[in-house]
Amino acid sequence: MQLTRITTAVALLLGTLVAAAQGTASVEGTVTLPKPPSQVKINPRYAAQAGALLPPEPPTAVVFLEGAPLPADDKPATNVVQVAQKGMQFGPGLIAVRKGTRVEFPNGDDFYHNVFSYSKAKRFDLGRFLKDEKPAAVTFDQPGVVKLYCEIHEHMRGSVVVLDTPYFVKSDTNGVYRLTGLPAGQFKLKAWIDDKISFEQPVELKPGAASRVNFPGSP
Amino acid sequence: MLVLLLAASQLANAQEALLQRLDDALTYQSSGGLFRSDLSGLVDVEGYFIDHRPPGLLFGNADLFNPRLSLFLDTHLGSQFYSLVQFRADRGFDPRAMPDGDARFDEYLLRWTPWEDGRLNVQVGKFATVFGKWVQRHDSWQNPFITAPLAYENVTTITDQAAPGTRAAFLGRRNVADTKATWLPVVWGPAYTSGASVFGQLDKFDYAFEFKNASISSRPNAWDAKDLGWENPTVSARLAHTPNAAWNYGVSASHGAYLLPAADATVPGGYSRSSYRQTTIGTDLSWSHHGWQVWGEAMVARFQVPNVGNADTFTYFVEAKYKFTPSLFAAVRWNQQLFDTVPDGAGGAQHWDRNIFRVDTALSYRFTRHLQGKLQYSLSHENGPVQQGEQLWAAQLTVKF
Incomplete structure (x- = not known):
């Protein structure tokens, strides 16, 4: 310390x-x-937890x-950021990116994940993707807060804060x-x-x- | 319905924040996290428009409107104990089965999971059958259709109420419309019967075994332990393999008596209800990738019918769902049920019920995480002069919280 x-x-x-x-x-x-937050409990009503x-x-x-x-020398964002899905959590669960940033969502688990959002700043659904395939990605082109969810694991939550300024930090x-x-x-x-x-x-x-x-x- | 959907769209945007707050507020967790309870629910409003008598497990004789409130209370105590209570208020478990309204506890269960990896779960209560795969996605939010597959709702001429007097009497049922108050499908929806189950996951295998009070074809008023005990139990099991995340296939089996106490007085002398059983063997396969999800199930069922013999039937369905946009998805399902022959008592043999095919199509739109609309069109045809719901339109609006 x-x-x-x-x-x-x-x-x-x-x-x-x-x-x-x-x-x-x-x-x-x-x-x-x-x-x-406390550890989330999953409610698998009709099957064993995977x-x-x-x-x-x-x-x-x-x-x-x-x-x-x-x-004066500001340029559009061209970087790529990753938000992984591992252990049935988004990691990191909160990111801040500049407008125009591409975010990849690699699956780190042996089972399917999905990423979707119905937020005003970005509405998308990446479908179901596997651990070994090329990570699905989204370009965030509007400022705002984009809430992330997985349709397979309802407890999963993530947020992307899309900003129109280069002056931010987490x-x-x-x-x-x-x-x-x-x-x-x-x-x-x-x-x-x-x-x-x-x-x-x-x-x-x-x-x-x-x-x-x-x-x-x-x- | 279009007006309703447009109104729903406006409502969705206005109420999304409210529903999210409601969703969050309906969770209680003790300070250390040992106890957690979540109350969630589905509000369904459905309309069915049919050109004949309603098919399957839609009751009554005409078009119908069907509202439904389902409440789920999921509770965890530590990491090992879980309970679920499902309460429903509606017009009967199946649409319009109780036209004046009904309220019930459809499921209540207590589960013990000694290991966190889920290798073993022991569960007691009243809960959905382990037979087949459709049951795992049967609620209105997850089912891409409004109705169940044919295997889970097509009413056959088998009855649990009385033994047919003769073979001719049994075969004669083919020539009249379904008598839903006394006849049975192969599997009655999710079959929330009462008893105990053991299930779990071992590496890439899932297993499940259950001991229940009633057959998988039994009607909802036989599911509760206070209505039917375990004197003539049904045992069911499923074994499944998941070779990778995209694929899953399984086999299911179920065996048990299907006649209810009302039939006691009608079975031939020297026999009892337990002499007449339903044996069902099924297989299921599912695949998904990106925007696609595909499911298929096939099952063979044998009913031992008093005074008739073995009545066999084969039924299957193949279902595909595709997501066009984050909100819009479509689904199509091909269903068929074929009936074997039984001796007609005059030296010949006849099919014991009318063969049927049905194609279901549906479009669904998710306005938000809490609001979904569905539109379904189904075309079916039965061999013989009696048709039921040859063309069916259905619409459903679901609010989830």
């Missing part, structure tokens, strides 16, 4: 020094996260800056986050945890300075 704290402090210090050297701003802080069930991931948050101008499982390389100015900083919990706060970013914003903020 002591070593983790020292490493975190050194990283923050280095980040601040880099930001100062580049004239960009940064923001860091902590998001108060809900309690980790396969072992992994525990769900602990909660994390996506923190992003809204209203900031895009960098917190660790303690809620600690750090966003760097930000433009100076007055913007909104938002933290999204799930459909029920999200926060936002105004933030003033100054060149070369690191701001601190915790969620929820002081009343």
Whole structure:
């Protein structure tokens, strides 16, 4: 634990020094996260359970800056991100991607999985796919929150936060986050945890300075 | 119905968040997670439009409207104990079997799973039969059709109420429309009979064995232990192999007495209800990949009929479902049932019921994770002058929470 704290402090210090050297701003802080969910129980009404069930991931948050101008050298997202289905869980269960990112869904189990969503930002159904075949993929081309489900295993839940900005980061499982390389100015900083919990706060970013914003903020 | 579907679409968008919140709110879990209980349900609204008398297990004599509320309470205690209670309020277990309305506990079971890998489960209560594969997907949300396959609903001339007086009397039933209050199909829907089962999964094999109070063809009012005890039990089993995720095939068998106490006084002297049994052997095969799902089942059933002899029948179906879009899917099913001959008492032999084929087609649309609409058209034909529901249109709207 002591070593983790020292490493975190050194990283923050280095980040601040880099930001100062580049004239960009940064923001860091902590998001108060809900309690980790309990282990899900499957209800196999008419058959035996197939396969072992992994525990769900602990909660994390996506923190992003809204209203900031895009960098002059900004390019459309071309990266590919993977969300695996293993142990009848999405892993990671929450990701944040830039609009235009392609997400692959490899099946890590010996039985079928499916991924579908009826979210406004992306409506899709990838059918049933096997462990050994090329992972099915979706390009997320509209900003918004896309909820992921598996029609075979109803308890499975995942979320893709699709953003129209390059300024975002996912917190660790303690809620600690750090966003760097930000433009100076007055913007909104938002933290999204799930459909029920999200926060936002105004933030003033100054060149070369690191701001601190915790969620929820002081009343 | 189109108006209803359009209204449903509007309703779906408006109510999705509410239904999701309801879904989440109907779960209780103790702080340590030892106890967890989920209440879920299906609300079905169905309409059937038929050109003749309703076929299969649709009761009454004309078109019908059939609402149904199904509530499921799934409860876990630790990792080893699970219980399910299914409550239904409707117009009878089968549409319009109780036109003025009915409410029942259709399933209640307690399951013990000593190992987490599911190699062994022991279950007691009133629950769906292990025979066949269709039962595992029989609820309105998972069944791509509104009706069951022919094997699970086509009413034959076998009765559980009384022994036929003569062979001619038995054969004479072919010439009248189904008497659903007293006749039986090969398997009566999911056959929620009462008893105990042992089942599990060992590597790529699934096994299941059950000891129940009534035959798989028995009618719903014989399923409860208070209605029929275990004096003349039925045993059923299924063994299946899953060579890979895409394929599954299995064999099933069931054997037991099918006559009810009402028939006691009519069986020939020296015999009893237990002398007359239903023996059914079935096989099933399923395959799925990407947007396709295909199922097939075939079964041979023998009913030992008092004063007649063995009445054999063969029935099968092949069913395919394809997803065109995330919301829209179509399904088609070919069903057939063929009847063997029995001696007619005049030196010859005759088919004991009317051979039948039926093709079912259906389109389904999932508006959201909580709302689904289905439209079905079925064309069937029976040998002989009596037709029942030669053309059937059905529509169903389901809300799931």
